[in-house]
Amino acid sequence: MSSESTDHDRSLAGQRVLIFTGDIYEDLELWYPKLRLEEAGAQTLLAGPEAGKTYMGKNGYPCVSDAAIADMNAADFDALVVPGGFMPDKLRRDPQVLELVRGFQAAGKPIAAICHGGWIPISAGVYRGVRVTGSPGIKDDLVNAGAIYEDAAVVVDGNHVTSRRPDDLPDFCRELIRLMRRSFDAPVSSPAIKPGSST
Numbered sequence: 001m002s003s004e005s006t007d008h009d010r011s012l013a014g015q016r017v018l019i020f021t022g023d024i025y026e027d028l029e030l031w032y033p034k035l036r037l038e039e040a041g042a043q044t045l046l047a048g049p050e051a052g053k054t055y056m057g058k059n060g061y062p063c064v065s066d067a068a069i070a071d072m073n074a075a076d077f078d079a080l081v082v083p084g085g086f087m088p089d090k091l092r093r094d095p096q097v098l099e100l101v102r103g104f105q106a107a108g109k110p111i112a113a114i115c116h117g118g119w120i121p122i123s124a125g126v127y128r129g130v131r132v133t134g135s136p137g138i139k140d141d142l143v144n145a146g147a148i149y150e151d152a153a154v155v156v157d158g159n160h161v162t163s164r165r166p167d168d169l170p171d172f173c174r175e176l177i178r179l180m181r182r183s184f185d186a187p188v189s190s191p192a193i194k195p196g197s198s199t
Helices: 003-008 027-039 087-091 095-106 115-124 136-144 166-185
Strands: 016-020 043-048 054-056 062-064 079-082 111-114 154-157 160-163
Touching: 016 027, 016 087, 027 043, 027 079, 027 111, 027 166, 043 062, 079 095, 079 115, 079 166, 087 115, 095 111, 095 115, 111 115, 111 166, 115 136, 115 160, 154 166, 160 166
Parallel strands: 016 043, 016 079, 079 111, 111 160
Antiparallel strands: 054 062, 154 160
């Protein structure tokens, strides 16, 4: 086992991570971070439009939501993970989803989005002036939302971690865990909402 892996063992004990789920989520982009975070000691909770409902991934893997998004509060969690797939295009239309994302942003807590997951922070108005990456298919949306797009396996800027596709998951999870450890050891001040962002 590498020294980095050993260093990460249980390093997130006591931290809680909210993960969005819904119809046609990207299977690997949900399950890889969920299991990797749990391996590092974090407690994860899957929240979807309804509690206790089975949602199917793009590749057919089922996911049962632990809770309803409407019942979630950013104050109860240390980080948010937004998988891709077709799920984000539907969830981004839910005002409760967007307010939840803004709650994480206002508290300076890590927001990690991969692939098309970036659609949700876009609609929440939290990407203006932030360096990000994402699926090439949403590059124009990211730029139009005021983000600074970079074609990289992972981009970390402030409390945001972003990646492009499932192949980037090792980098995505490594940097999310690293950011969560730093945030837990020395909480960052809440980022200001930039001009032009949704409120």
